[in-house]
Structure formats: structure tokens, C-alpha cells
């Protein structure tokens with residue numbers, strides 16, 4: 001498989017002399033298989049030079065599979081300039097996560113409304129199809145593609161592309177689930193030692209990959225003030241990729257405020273850390289024009305998931321119970337979830353929550369940790385002890401960011417663990433991921 005980077009910048013295109021080497025165009029990566037299948041990962045402004053290159057290749061019809069991780073601007077802004085879509089006889093199959101705010105077609109049409117762009121989406125002459133995806137295993141072109149939700153303040157999918165005996169995993173944009181990566185007392189550097197279930201799932205998704213392309217927008221120092229913005233540091237990426245036995249990592253989604261010297265310094269530090277991990281992981285910062293030809297090194301182990309086919313969430317109406325003894329927090333969460341197509345009820349204490357669950361089973365519980373009287377852990381233990389509530393998904397929402405509390409919550413059986421401060425888009429994305437995964441009822 002051939003991999004080529006056309007856009008490596010995050011947030012906003014950043015042209016100029018300071019970004020000449022690593023590049024100023026936003027997210028776009030081209031994959032070409034031995035069979036000639038064309039997969040395009042994200043459609044930031046890098047899609048414009050990619051389109052020019054495809055058009056220059058000749059008269060053959062262009063059949064593009066465009067895999068969009070999420071629909072923030074820096075991942076879709078190049079699409080209106082993707083010139084093959086303006087030619088009859090070409091085709092584009094566009095894939096993206098089903099979101100809570102309209103279909104993929106609706107969102108892409110939005111940025112091409114008359115106010116913003118002279119040609120509307122429906123006027124494009126190429127044959128364009130739209131595919132809203134959830135987590136699972138898909139066939140795109142002739143290629144096996146696994147998808148898994150990332151941690152970002154929008155519904156965001158990571159893609160694992162397995163073809164020609166190699167696996168390329170695209171994880172942009174994503175933020176660590178937990179401040180602490182490792183469980184205290186466990187041997188660091190192993191997937192089983194990862195503290196948060198979300199980070200562990202993330203590591204498993206990239207296991208044994210030949211190439212992982214990962215968001216690493218911030219330095220560890222910058223990240224402290226940019227939590228909940230949905231981006232990673234090289235420290236997190238290198239450690240988790242080493243634990244997952246990844247061969248090579250391309251750090252990408254470079255911050256618009258980082259010039260070439262700064263990104264080169266990140267690359268140097270990431271390489272030192274990778275050496276310390278001692279797994280032979282090769283790491284570099286992706287740059288525009290970078291081309292890799294991946295050859296199989298060992299037998300590819302396909303990614304297996306317990307739930308290869310998830311039903312779409314969009315058509316279902318879910319009931320969520322929010323439990324918190326702080327009236328302000330309770331009101332804030334309820335208001336945020338009521339903006340989505342959910343039925344929301346609320347309880348101000350553990351015993352009240354258990355009574356309400358007994359009367360009417362919700363699809364998901366959002367549960368506070370520290371409550372007067374019966375706390376969240378005690379509620380969890382009660383729920384997990386009864387067969388009828390044993391599989392009920394529970395998202396714990398808490399100010400307790402420390403390792404012992406996180407570990408205790410997962411040991412008590414929480415489905416997900418979200419820490420304060422949190423942003424509303426981040427919470428709604430995590431709620432939606434829990435619901436998409438739930439096979440409950």
C-alpha cells in the first residue's frame with residue numbers, strides 16, 4: 001500500500017515560510033492499494049492539491065472513497081475544491097460518523113450553501129454517495145475497514161484500514177481519556193496495565209499496526225491548559241503505540257502556532273521517548289508530500305471486535321437517567337442532553353436513582369461519583385449485583401481524576417468515566433458512543 005500525506009496541519013490552514021517543511025494544509029492522507037483502490041482519509045485543504053494530482057494523472061475515471069473522521073472544518077474544508085467531483089463519470093463514496101446533528105450529506109451540504117460557496121452539493125456532476133457509519137467492520141472499495149469512536153468534542157471515528165497484508169490506523173482528532181495512562185502497581189508499557197477502559201480500547205484498536213497516523217497537536221506543557229479540546233500529546237501517542245506493538249507512528253495535526261523548528265523539536269523528543277520504550281517503534285512528524293510504501297513484515301492479524309455490526313443510533317429514541325446531588329450540575333447535564341433527541345429524567349440521590357431504575361429501565365445512566373449518603377460506587381455495586389441491571393450502561397461523571405478513584409470506578413463496573421472539567425460537546429459525544437455500543441435490551 002502507498003501512503004501519501006497531503007495535509008498535516010490541525011485547526012486552520014497555516015501557509016507561510018515558517019511551515020514550509022511540515023506544511024500548512026489541513027488533514028488529508030491518500031492511500032492507494034495494490035488493486036488501485038483509492039481511499040482518502042479526511043478532506044481538509046490538503047484535498048485540493050491531491051485533487052489536482054489525481055486530475056493530472058489522465059483520463060481514467062476517478063473513483064474515490066473519502067473517509068471523514070469528523071466534520072470539523074479542518075477535516076472537510078477541502079471537499080468543495082475536490083475537482084474530480086466536478087467531472088461527470090467520476091464517483092465519490094463519502095463515509096463519516098453518524099452525528100447527532102443531521103446526516104453526513106446534510107453537514108457537507110451546509111458548508112456549500114449559497115452564502116458560503118457558489119456551487120451547491122447537489123449540483124456536482126460526479127456520482128456521489130453518502131454513508132453514515134458507526135463502530136464496526138466495513139468493506140470500503142475492496143478493503144476491510146474497522147471503525148472505532150475517538151475522544152473528541154464531536155462524534156469522531158478512527159479508521160483501521162487492512163489491505164495488502166498491512167494495517168494503517170488513522171486516529172485524528174483524539175484526546176487521552178485519562179490523565180494517568182498506567183494503573184498504579186502494574187507494569188507500564190503493556191496494554192493490560194492501561195488504567196482507563198477508553199485508552200485500553202484505543203490501544204487495542206492500533207495493535208500490531210504497520211503505520212499509525214495520530215493527532216499530536218500539543219506538547220505535554222501546552223496540554224495542561226487545553227484539556228477537553230480533543231487533542232493528544234506525543235508522550236501519550238508514543239507510549240500507547242509502543243504498548244500496542246505498532247511499527248511506525250506518524251504524528252500529525254500540527255498546531256497552527258507551531259513552526260517547522262517547533263515541530264522538529266517535538267519529533268526529536270518523541271524519538272527519544274520511543275527509544276526509551278524499547279519496542280523498536282519508529283516515530284516521525286508527518287510532512288506534506290511525505291510518501292511511504294508499506295510492505296508486510298509479518299502476518300497481519302485482522303482487528304476483531306466483539307460487536308462487528310452495530311445498529312445505527314440515529315433512528316432510536318433513548319431514555320437517559322442523570323443522577324447528581326448538586327442541583328446546578330444536575331440541571332446543566334439535563335439541559336445539555338435534552339438538546340439531543342433523548343428523553344431525560346433526573347434523580348438527586350443514589351436511593352432515588354435505584355427506585356426510578358426499578359420503575360422504568362433507562363438505556364443509560366449518567367452517574368455522579370461523590371454524593372451525600374449513598375455514593376456512585378455503592379449505586380454501581382447494587383446495579384451490577386442484579387441480573388436485570390447488570391448490563392445497564394453507566395457513564396460516571398466526576399471531579400475525581402486520581403488513579404485510585406478511576407480504578408475503583410472501573411472495578412465497580414462503570415462503562416465509561418468522564419472527568420470534570422468537561423465540555424458539553426465532549427459529554428454528548430461520550431454519551432452517544434456508550435449508546436452506540438450498548439447491546440442492552
Ligand SMILES: [Zn+2]
Pocket residue numbers: 010011072074075173253
Ligand atoms: Zn482537527
Ligand SMILES: [Zn+2]
Pocket residue numbers: 070072152154173230
Ligand atoms: Zn476536531
